[in-house]
Amino acid sequence: xxxxxxxxxxxxxxxxxxxxxxxxxxxxxxxxxxxxxxxxxxxxxxxxxxxxxxxxxxxxxxxxxxxxxxxxxxxxxxxxxxxxxxxxxxxxxxxxxxxxxxxxxxxxxxxxxxxxxxxxxxxxxxxxxxxxxxxxxxxxxxxxxxxxxxxxxxxxxxxxxxxxxxxxxxxxxxxxxxxxxxxxxxxxxxxxxxxxxxxxxxxxxxxxxxxxxxxxxxxxxxxxxxxxxxxxxxxxxxxxxxxxxxxxxxxxxxxxxxxxxxxxxxxxxxxxxxxxxxxxxxxxxxxxxxxxxxxxxxxxxxxxxxxxxxxxxxxxxxxxxxxxxxxxxxxxxxxxxxxxxxxxxxxxxxxxxxxxxxxxxxxxxxxxxxxxxxxxxxxxxxxxxxxxxxxxxxxxxxxxxxxxxxxxxxxxxxxxxxxxxxxxxxxxxxxxxxxxxxxxxxxxxxxxxxxxxxxxxxx
Numbered sequence: 001x002x003x004x005x006x007x008x009x010x011x012x013x014x015x016x017x018x019x020x021x022x023x024x025x026x027x028x029x030x031x032x033x034x035x036x037x038x039x040x041x042x043x044x045x046x047x048x049x050x051x052x053x054x055x056x057x058x059x060x061x062x063x064x065x066x067x068x069x070x071x072x073x074x075x076x077x078x079x080x081x082x083x084x085x086x087x088x089x090x091x092x093x094x095x096x097x098x099x100x101x102x103x104x105x106x107x108x109x110x111x112x113x114x115x116x117x118x119x120x121x122x123x124x125x126x127x128x129x130x131x132x133x134x135x136x137x138x139x140x141x142x143x144x145x146x147x148x149x150x151x152x153x154x155x156x157x158x159x160x161x162x163x164x165x166x167x168x169x170x171x172x173x174x175x176x177x178x179x180x181x182x183x184x185x186x187x188x189x190x191x192x193x194x195x196x197x198x199x200x201x202x203x204x205x206x207x208x209x210x211x212x213x214x215x216x217x218x219x220x221x222x223x224x225x226x227x228x229x230x231x232x233x234x235x236x237x238x239x240x241x242x243x244x245x246x247x248x249x250x251x252x253x254x255x256x257x258x259x260x261x262x263x264x265x266x267x268x269x270x271x272x273x274x275x276x277x278x279x280x281x282x283x284x285x286x287x288x289x290x291x292x293x294x295x296x297x298x299x300x301x302x303x304x305x306x307x308x309x310x311x312x313x314x315x316x317x318x319x320x321x322x323x324x325x326x327x328x329x330x331x332x333x334x335x336x337x338x339x340x341x342x343x344x345x346x347x348x349x350x351x352x353x354x355x356x357x358x359x360x361x362x363x364x365x366x367x368x369x370x371x372x373x374x375x376x377x378x379x380x381x382x383x384x385x386x387x388x389x390x391x392x393x394x395x396x397x398x399x400x401x402x403x404x405x406x407x408x409x410x411x412x413x414x415x416x417x418x419x420x421x422x423x424x425x426x427x428x429x430x431x432x433x434x435x436x437x438x439x440x441x442x443x444x445x446x447x448x449x450x451x452x453x454x455x456x457x458x459x
Contacts, residue, residue, distance in 0.1 A: 027243045028160050031233055035156045036149055038234025045145040052138035059134035063127040065119030065301070072112050075331075098317045108311025108324045109331020115305045124296035133290050136283040143279040147272040152232065154459040159229040161451050164242050166222035168444035173218040176437040177211040179412075183433065184208050186420060200426040207430055250398060250450045271380055277373040284366040291362055294355040297347030304341075307334040387457035394446070394453040401443040408432065408439035 036042060120127075187204035190196040230237045268274075311331035313323035325331075412432040418424035 024241050025243060026240050028157060028246075031160050031229065032153050032156050034235065035152055035233045039152055039232065040234070042145070042148055042152060045141070045148050049138070049141045049145050052134070052141045056131065056134040056138050059131045062130060065117050065121075068116040068118075070112075070114050070116070075107060075109050101318060104321065106312075106321060106324055108326050109309075109328050110311065111307075111309040111332040111334070113307040113334065117301070117303045119301045120298050121301055122299040124293050126290070126293035126296075126298070129286065129290040129293055133283070133286045136279070136286040140276070140279040140283050143272065143276040147276045150272040154455065156229070156232045157455050158452070159225065159232050160242065161246065161448055161455065163222065163225040163229050163240060164246055165445060165448040166218070166225040167242065168247060168448065169441065170215065170218045170222055172437065172440045172444055173211070173215040175440060176433075177208070177215050179433065179436070180204075180208045180211040183416075183429070186416075187426065190420070190422075195422060196426070203426045203430065207433065246451055247444075247447060250395075250447065251454055268380065268384065273376055274373065274380065277369065277376055281366060281369045281373060284362060284369055288359055288362040288366065291355055291358045294358075295352050297345050300344045300346065302340075302342055302344065304339065306338045306340075307336070308338075309333045309335045384457070387453065390453040390456055391450070394449040397442075397446040398450050401439075401446040404439040405436075405443050408436040412436045 184201075184204040184207070187196065187200045191198055191201045226240055227237045229240065309330075309332055311325045311327060313320075313325075316323040412429075412435070415424050415429045415432045419426065419429045
């Protein structure tokens with residue numbers, strides 16, 4: 001059930017070598033394990049699975065016969081008339097007395113004890129199909145749980161990488177602020193020495209303010225990303241120290257002249273989302289089979305054992321109306337026993353008309369579920385192609401980012417030296433200032449995007 005989840009973790013972390021991390025460092029694997037243990041939706045769906053397991057047991061025991069025990073002790077009269085009496089399911093046995101010319105108020109104690117068994121021993125596989133339906137429902141809930149766990153892993157991994165990118169953006173913003181502070185000091189010194197016009201100091205002050213705002217925005221974004229990760233992990237909001245290996249390197253399986261490895265370690269048809277939709281189809285098919293069993297009769301075995309007691313004597317009649325006693329123990333004892341066994345068949349012939357339409361409706365539901373499965377399969381196929389493209393593009397940007405940073409650093413250094421020697425303007429210097437900041441930001445983003453592209457492929 002969870003092979004795809006394990007493969008996802010392996011694909012995402014195969015390039016990372018084991019290392020001894022500090023206790024405060026939160027690894028991706030730890031973040032995912034914490035989320036799987038704490039996330040309320042996963043707990044809820046795990047309980048749904050347990051409920052389905054209990055339903056399977058209940059459906060399996062549905063085939064057992066009904067065994068009913070009954071006992072009653074009464075006090076009343078026994079006036080009677082000749083006439084028909086229907087006993088529903090054998091649980092009611094008539095009590096009668098002699099036909100008297102007038103209503104009698106003679107009353108005594110009586111008792112009735114019986115054991116009843118009814119067993120639908122053959123119904124053309126109805127009981128077995130009911131068990132299969134319950135098992136299919138269990139499979140559906142299990143696949144739903146697996147899919148939810150997989151989606152949560154993807155969400156946590158994405159939030160982890162987003163937080164890591166946010167932290168790197170803070171680093172880039174801090175570097176930008178440091179350069180702005182350095183530039184400000186240089187400009188103020190040259191303005192005080194009357195080597196540059198005073199407007200340059202205003203420009204430098206503006207750059208410092210802009211860099212501080214950018215740093216604040218980066219911190220705000222990092223705090224939002226950390227809060228989102230904490231929510232997915234089911235832990236209180238807190239600052240996180242993340243695994244630096246996602247910054248220092250890219251997946252080794254994607255690097256090199258061969259480019260990304262397009263071979264998949266998992267059959268695409270084993271994707272948790274597809275398995276979930278397969279389970280929906282399987283459940284609908286089993287429900288169709290179960291409905292078809294309603295066309296056939298049910299064969300039953302039944303048996304009744306009865307014990308009776310009465311305070312009326314055997315010769316109680318119109319000519320001997322005093323032949324009874326109101327003694328309690330005499331009335332509630334067992335004086336006569338009877339038994340009855342038999343076999344019966346029940347077949348509602350008109351149910352066929354209703355069952356046919358139910359089966360037709362369920363078959364259309366199955367077809368609709370199959371159409372939804374095809375749609376999901378098409379989307380995943382398109383996303384697999386897109387994932388390969390994203391990986392190639394991310395690797396291309398990753399390889400180009402150092403070139404951009406090197407060129408921007410050289411340009412900034414050149415303009416800085418020229419400005420300090422009065423050979424360049426503050427506008428030319430700040431232009432390279434922007435270019436270098438953008439290049440450093442792009443470098444961090446390019447590195448993170450490689451991992452994000454691999455995550456997209458795994459998902």
